[in-house]
Amino acid sequence: MIRLLGKTNNLSQCLQLKNQNIVRAVGLIKTTLEDIQEIRQNGWDGLFKEVTDFCVKYNILVPNMEDTRTANGRSRSWGGQLVTYNHHFKIEIFNVLHDQLIVELNNRFAERSTQLLRCIACLDPKNSFANYNEDKLVDLANMYAADFSTYEVTFVLRNQLDSFIREARGDPHLMNCNDLGHLAMNMVKSDMHTTFPLVYRLVELALILPVATATVERAFSAMSIIKTGLRNKMGDDWMNHRMVCYIERDVFVSIEESKIIERFQGYRTRKGVLPRPTRKYSHFASIVNHFCLLYYVLIRISKF
Incomplete structure (x- = not known):
């Protein structure tokens, strides 16, 4: 085992x-x-x-x-x-x-899911688009029939793919991309997303796929933890705020408590002043204090 x-x-x-x-x-x-x-x-x-x-x-x-x-x-x-x-x-x-x-x-x-991943892999920009395969990218567009018309797949997409791959292999900004995220950002910066809209649409669909797997599963797991039987009347906005803090807790832990207090205190004139955080904390106690402070701030924000 x-x-x-x-x-x-x-x-x-x-x-x-x-x-x-x-x-x-x-x-x-x-x-x-x-x-x-x-x-x-x-x-x-x-x-x-x-x-x-x-x-x-x-x-x-x-x-x-x-x-x-x-x-x-x-x-x-x-x-x-x-x-x-x-x-x-x-x-x-x-x-x-x-x-x-x-x-x-x-x-x-399954073969259908694996084929989808293989087609998306053809958009990988590493090593000057070494995995590029025009036929597989056309197959990828056929899998998303709601996003590509028959005319676009048959007559337009292939021409855009040929022109795009020649431009990308000669563009130093695109050649230095390591993943699809950087490829999409550099296409927008160089205005290539308007020149090759169908290719950019393929890149967008490829970027959506990972979000629809592990990240969504984590979100649903967090919902079952946050919205319990004792808090079943929680509104959507309040639940969204709490889920952001829970899912992106690695980001929030890196923020100092004093900066959160100062930002919240500066929203409008307060009758009271929030207490300053103490400096001597263990790692666990610091994390607990951090989330308690975020919880308090979000409660106050929701009231306004």
Whole structure:
């Protein structure tokens, strides 16, 4: 289990990032499936030797692999089928566990979803758009039929892609981009989003995809924590303020309490003065104090 979780850890961590690297995610999906399949085909002998050495070292009885036992799901008293211990551990446990993981990954990353990621990877600006593929980008536009008309996909998009890739590979600002976010910003700065509107629309759709996965799941998880049964009458505005503080807590922790107090105190004349934060705090106490202060400020702001 540790080995299997280690093989899937990089993919899991990549998919949970807010700023997902689509190209890396596509590569990790394929690499993870290949690694698991390789372990299933050739990993049994190494694992068996390692377990045997461990058992010998700590005086643990190792069964004879040629002895028989009842197959899983069968009763010995009802004439259950007998299998060897080697068959039980290798076929019924080792292979079945890997097959379940492979099936789970194939179900979560179906061919349609994986094809979508592969098409988006063609927009990656690294190494002078080394992954560029015009046909796959046209396929990407066909997947978003509501955003591209048949005329745009058939006659306009290909011409814009050809012109855009020549311009981008000669533009030093676009050649230095490392991800789709910087590509979109530099296209706007150089006014290329108006010259190649369909290409810019593809970039926008590619940027929306990561937001529709891990970030949205985090938002819904935060909603269940913030809007509980005791606070079920919370309004949308107040809940939005609290969710921003909860989801972007890494940003808010970096803000000093004194700056928050000064900004809030300067909104309008206050009858009272907020207390100054003390300097000596542990790390946990500082975070707790920070969120309590934000909570108080948002309450006061909502009243005005």
